[in-house]
Amino acid sequence: MKSRAEELKNIIGQTFDLCVIGGGATGSACALDAQLRGIRTVLMEAGDYAGATSSAATKIIHGGVRYLEEAIKGADVQEYHVLVRALHERVRMLENAPHLTRKLEFLVPSYKWIDVAYLDIGLKIYDWLAGPGRISPSKFLSEEETLKRMPGLNQKGLVGGVAYADGQFDDARYNVTLVQSFTVAGGNAINYGRVTDFQRGADGKITGVVVKDQLTGAMFTVSVKAVVNATGPLSDSIRQLATPAVPRRMRPSKGAHILLPLDVFPTEDALLIPKTEDGRVLFAVPWCGRLLVGTTDEEVEAGAELLVTKSDIEYMLRHLNHYLARPVTPDDVVSGFAGARPLVGSGEEGGDTKKLARDDVIEVDAASGLISIMGGKWTTHRAMAEDTIHTVQGALGVTQTDSQTRNHVLYGGVGFTDDYWKQLCRDKAISEATAHHLASKFGTASGEVVALARENAALLEPIVAGYPAIQTEVVYAVRKEMAATIEDVLARRVGLQLYSWRAAIEAAPVVGSLMAAELQWSDGTTKAAIAGYVERINHLLDSAGLPRKRTSATAD
Numbered sequence: 001m002k003s004r005a006e007e008l009k010n011i012i013g014q015t016f017d018l019c020v021i022g023g024g025a026t027g028s029a030c031a032l033d034a035q036l037r038g039i040r041t042v043l044m045e046a047g048d049y050a051g052a053t054s055s056a057a058t059k060i061i062h063g064g065v066r067y068l069e070e071a072i073k074g075a076d077v078q079e080y081h082v083l084v085r086a087l088h089e090r091v092r093m094l095e096n097a098p099h100l101t102r103k104l105e106f107l108v109p110s111y112k113w114i115d116v117a118y119l120d121i122g123l124k125i126y127d128w129l130a131g132p133g134r135i136s137p138s139k140f141l142s143e144e145e146t147l148k149r150m151p152g153l154n155q156k157g158l159v160g161g162v163a164y165a166d167g168q169f170d171d172a173r174y175n176v177t178l179v180q181s182f183t184v185a186g187g188n189a190i191n192y193g194r195v196t197d198f199q200r201g202a203d204g205k206i207t208g209v210v211v212k213d214q215l216t217g218a219m220f221t222v223s224v225k226a227v228v229n230a231t232g233p234l235s236d237s238i239r240q241l242a243t244p245a246v247p248r249r250m251r252p253s254k255g256a257h258i259l260l261p262l263d264v265f266p267t268e269d270a271l272l273i274p275k276t277e278d279g280r281v282l283f284a285v286p287w288c289g290r291l292l293v294g295t296t297d298e299e300v301e302a303g304a305e306l307l308v309t310k311s312d313i314e315y316m317l318r319h320l321n322h323y324l325a326r327p328v329t330p331d332d333v334v335s336g337f338a339g340a341r342p343l344v345g346s347g348e349e350g351g352d353t354k355k356l357a358r359d360d361v362i363e364v365d366a367a368s369g370l371i372s373i374m375g376g377k378w379t380t381h382r383a384m385a386e387d388t389i390h391t392v393q394g395a396l397g398v399t400q401t402d403s404q405t406r407n408h409v410l411y412g413g414v415g416f417t418d419d420y421w422k423q424l425c426r427d428k429a430i431s432e433a434t435a436h437h438l439a440s441k442f443g444t445a446s447g448e449v450v451a452l453a454r455e456n457a458a459l460l461e462p463i464v465a466g467y468p469a470i471q472t473e474v475v476y477a478v479r480k481e482m483a484a485t486i487e488d489v490l491a492r493r494v495g496l497q498l499y500s501w502r503a504a505i506e507a508a509p510v511v512g513s514l515m516a517a518e519l520q521w522s523d524g525t526t527k528a529a530i531a532g533y534v535e536r537i538n539h540l541l542d543s544a545g546l547p548r549k550r551t552s553a554t555a556d
């Protein structure tokens, strides 16, 4: 990726075949698919790449066991379609970004024999639907085998369990890597560039987008032949910007997650709790040295502030603790995050959001020509983009060509093997923990990250003691990944904000001063950026009902 300043020069006042609005999973995948088909594309993101829903997923690459039950019980063809497509797309995600994904076994412990039988049959159907996309066959586990794999389980009444395979991924890094891959393919992208209006021809069709640079306040325009609206939960705002009379379709639903120290429930497998009191499933998944627990489901207004609340934490722990030998308390929570599912309805129905299918919808607005891609899941982002760009080719009046993304290995994935980290340890002066961390975040591009320390060996120092991320990642994030704020670095590029809110607060001054040197921030700007970030994390702690962390940045 070029720097933001360079990229702005390449975009302002230019003409593109296609503008994709929204740099989440869906928009970034659309941009990559279009550019690889030779469509000159610009990607506009109002905040940071993955700054909204796409870094707030449970990080599971899955068909969805819950959707299987709903497809069968409700004889629901739409749910069946979502499930089968996602089962096949799992394999493409695993193969196209081997550094950011891994296979993961999920265990469903059972306390009644009837449940074991029910699950066993259901998961055999899951395997069968996956066909050649099956990761590994599901299997019954005895009580002893279940406890061997999850020694922290509540043993009282346990009869056994069922294990099945899905995948796990790093959502924020996967998203940034999609954008990186798009720019390598020749596309242009900008973050902190909000589309605020459209320009139109005499026939009312969109001919250009008006963009506000959120960092400077400057306005600029870009001429375009087609526009894709991939703004997730905010899709209605762009649909209504194009044609104010269109009815709303989005039914955003908040989902919260918390992270706990992994030693509260040591396991290499994921735990699936098959039924919560409101009829959902809950996951507890090992994730980057933590236990990631989620999620909730609560309808919200589009654009609402999404915070993990004290009651979200109580809800998740109440269900998790049924399954644990040693209960967890809210004080164990080290961080959390929440996002809004971009659920899409017909515009008329009410009722529970958990009953809305996770399918996607492509809509072409006849009046303006705007193409909106709404709904879907992370797991199906590539297939959604493939279908959307077919529609774009129709709108551009060009011959429909095949998508090139099915086997397109993303940036840092070429040449990656599971033991790539060993090479990093051998060739570069870094610890084993840092080598593992870099390999899982940057893949074979890790060498580029470490090479920046040739300018200054101190950049090989950790960002904060006790965590494997090193300072050179901050410089790389600014120069090569368009990070513009401390949160861009800590939440989405490095991941420290997920590991620990408190450690992220400690890291803020180091990250702030490294960014200041790169972006020529004044002392005042740097201090304000650090204090603002610390306040933001303390606000997250407040909402979660956890004590604030005081630092020199907050002392007065």
Ligand SMILES: Cc1cc2nc3c(=O)[nH]c(=O)nc-3n(C[C@H](O)[C@H](O)[C@H](O)COP(=O)(O)OP(=O)(O)OC[C@H]3O[C@@H](n4cnc5c(N)ncnc54)[C@H](O)[C@@H]3O)c2cc1C
Residues within 6 Å of the ligand: 021, 022, 023, 024, 025, 026, 027, 044, 045, 046, 047, 048, 049, 050, 051, 052, 053, 054, 055, 056, 057, 058, 059, 060, 061, 062, 193, 194, 195, 196, 230, 231, 232, 233, 234, 238, 253, 254, 255, 256, 295, 338, 339, 340, 341, 342, 375, 376, 377, 378, 379, 380
């Ligand atoms: C709690 C939760 C758990 C989930 N877990 C999983 C999971 O485990 N596996 C899975 O497959 N899926 C999961 N999902 C679903 C998945 O995360 C989403 O389907 C996906 O991230 C949606 O991506 P998106 O690009 O459509 O939306 P977003 O990521 O929200 O991206 C839309 C982007 O548009 C930008 N934008 C908005 N307005 C403008 C404008 N005017 N100009 C420019 N840009 C604009 C926004 O800033 C935003 O970045 C989960 C979702 C949630 C909420």
